[in-house]
Amino acid sequence: MRIALTCTLAVSVSLAALATAQAQKAAAPVAIPAGIPAAAVPAPAAMPAPAAKPAAAPAPAAAAAPAPSGLPPAPKVAAPACANPNALGVSRTVEIDTTGAPGFGFEHFKQYDFLKPNEVVLTFDDGPWLTNTPAVLKALNEECVKAVFFIIGKHATYYPEILKQVAAEGHTVGSHTWSHKDLSKKSVEEATEEIEKGISAIKVSLGDTPAPFFRFPALKHPPEMVAYLGTRNIAMFSTDMDSFDFKFRKPEQIVSTVMAKLKKHGKGIVLMHDFQHGTAQAVPELLKQLKAGGYKVVHMKAKGKLASVQKYDDMVLKELGPAMANAKPIDSVVRTVGE
Numbered sequence: 001m002r003i004a005l006t007c008t009l010a011v012s013v014s015l016a017a018l019a020t021a022q023a024q025k026a027a028a029p030v031a032i033p034a035g036i037p038a039a040a041v042p043a044p045a046a047m048p049a050p051a052a053k054p055a056a057a058p059a060p061a062a063a064a065a066p067a068p069s070g071l072p073p074a075p076k077v078a079a080p081a082c083a084n085p086n087a088l089g090v091s092r093t094v095e096i097d098t099t100g101a102p103g104f105g106f107e108h109f110k111q112y113d114f115l116k117p118n119e120v121v122l123t124f125d126d127g128p129w130l131t132n133t134p135a136v137l138k139a140l141n142e143e144c145v146k147a148v149f150f151i152i153g154k155h156a157t158y159y160p161e162i163l164k165q166v167a168a169e170g171h172t173v174g175s176h177t178w179s180h181k182d183l184s185k186k187s188v189e190e191a192t193e194e195i196e197k198g199i200s201a202i203k204v205s206l207g208d209t210p211a212p213f214f215r216f217p218a219l220k221h222p223p224e225m226v227a228y229l230g231t232r233n234i235a236m237f238s239t240d241m242d243s244f245d246f247k248f249r250k251p252e253q254i255v256s257t258v259m260a261k262l263k264k265h266g267k268g269i270v271l272m273h274d275f276q277h278g279t280a281q282a283v284p285e286l287l288k289q290l291k292a293g294g295y296k297v298v299h300m301k302a303k304g305k306l307a308s309v310q311k312y313d314d315m316v317l318k319e320l321g322p323a324m325a326n327a328k329p330i331d332s333v334v335r336t337v338g339e
Contacts, residue, residue: 072305082144088287089144091119091296097303098212098235101226104300105238105269108221115267119298120290122147123237125176125215126275128155128162135280137169143287146299149274150176150215150237153201157320160205161330167206172301174213174237175199184220191225196312203308204316211302213237234306240268243279251282259289 082089094114096102103109115121122140127133127149140147149166151173156163167173177183178197186194195214203209214229215237229236241261245254258270272279290297 072307073303084142084144087142087144088291088297090146090299093146093299093301095301095303096213096235098233099304101230101232101234101236103236103238105271106240107219107242108238109236115269115298117266118293118295119267120262120295121269121298121300122272123150123215123239123269124148124272124274124279125150126152126155126180126273128159128166129275130159130162132277132280133159133162133166133274136274136283137165137171139280139283139287140171141169142284143291145287145297146171148172148174148213148237148300150174150213151198151202151210152176152180153178153198153316155275156202156205157316163202163206167208172213172299173202173206173210174215175202175210176215177217180217182218182220183216183225184222188224188228191222192228193312193315195225195228196309197316199306200308200312200316203313204320209306209308212304212306213300213302232306233304235302237269239271240265241270243270243272245272245276245279245282249276249278251278251285254278254282255286255289258286259293262290262293262295 096104102112104112106113122145124133124136124147127136128151133149149171151163151166153175163173175195175198177194178201179194181190181194183191183194199210212232212234214234216225219238221236221238226236241258243254243258245257248254248257254272258272262268262270272283274280
């Protein structure tokens with residue numbers, strides 16, 4: 001069994017630098033964009049404990065002194081032990097300081113090149129989804145590999161038990177908006193709501209907020225929302241290699257596409273979708289080929305813990321109903337008593 005080595009990637013970037021490198025490439029500091037509600041930008045706060053019983057709305061987070069990164073420290077969660085002595089495993093884990101919204105993935109962000117030759121970060125978008133996400137989790141678990149999952153808020157409310165499985169197995173849970181809208185076609189207010197409702201929906205479904213990791217739908221990064229994520233200290237993720245698994249639906253096509261790009265680039269963040277059935281079928285063979293090719297998996301985790309915004313928590317609960325708050329397992333709600 002490969003022993004995971006943990007190292008810390010101290011990534012810290014000011015909001016002014018973010019605006020310089022990734023938004024408008026101007027030297028002036030970035031203020032909160034016009035049109036963003038002041039209430040949408042909370043002061044760093046400690047997350048409240050999940051309610052023991054469903055309530056009409058979760059209690060507001062109590063104010064707390066901010067951690068040095070601007071976010072409360074993330075809790076240390078022990079990953080499940082690896083039962084496969086010949087597993088691909090995780091070669092190292094990196095911890096990301098998300099202050100100021102650093103960006104990762106060379107397709108859009110080139111500042112933080114932290115991967116070594118033959119290192120790979122696996123990321124999955126658009127889940128959780130019935131059948132497909134559990135199949136991906138099974139394949140990752142068999143090879144003791146950890147990944148980053150960028151969750152769609154609505155999907156989290158459809159399948160909260162699957163989302164909880166993602167978190168329980170030691171993967172990083174990031175966010176991917178409420179309903180996968182193209183934010184470049186939305187007003188600042190609408191785009192802010194898409195981002196924040198996605199975070200709140202994960203909190204409601206999981207009983208905890210996601211990591212301060214975010215991926216824009218279709219990898220479209222409107223400058224106003226890049227600046228907004230800076231005010232929230234949420235890291236942005238693009239990709240180094242897109243699998244295009246939504247186009248190449250056959251599993252062998254997905255595997256060959258990823259491996260060909262890895263051979264060309266030598267390392268990188270790989271974008272896939274656990275929403276896609278072909279991807280669920282492809283992951284076991286992909287992991288097999290990564291191991292045979294001498295590639296090493298790196299797991300990305302956040303240094304700080306994200307707080308949701310009460311306004312959007314309430315909005316999600318109003319839309320879905322109070323029973324969704326940290327939803328109970330289906331077998332504790334629906335039980336066969338006669339046939």
